[in-house]
Amino acid sequence: MVSAFVASIVVNPHDREDVLQETALAVVNSFDTYDPGRSFQGWAIGVARNQIRLYLRRRKRDRLVFGEETIANLQSTFDEGLPPK
Secondary structure: OHHHHHHHHOOOHHHHHHHHHHHHHHHHHOHHHOOOOOOHHHHHHHHHHHHHHHHHHHOOOOOOOOOHHHHHHHHHHHHHOOOOO
């Protein structure tokens, strides 16, 4: 699910792989902030969203970049598709 979320925003396969690796590392490094009362997938998608923001900031000059509102809408769509806890 996290991979699909990242792929919906990061089109370039090499960049997508980098963002996914950065997301995995961020999930591991920030796991102590995870609230077990929440969906893990939803939390991981939130971490991926932060990594996508960093990626987009680095690619700011590229015209084919989604805005923050579009990313938020995509995240909501993915969150809705999560199975109930």
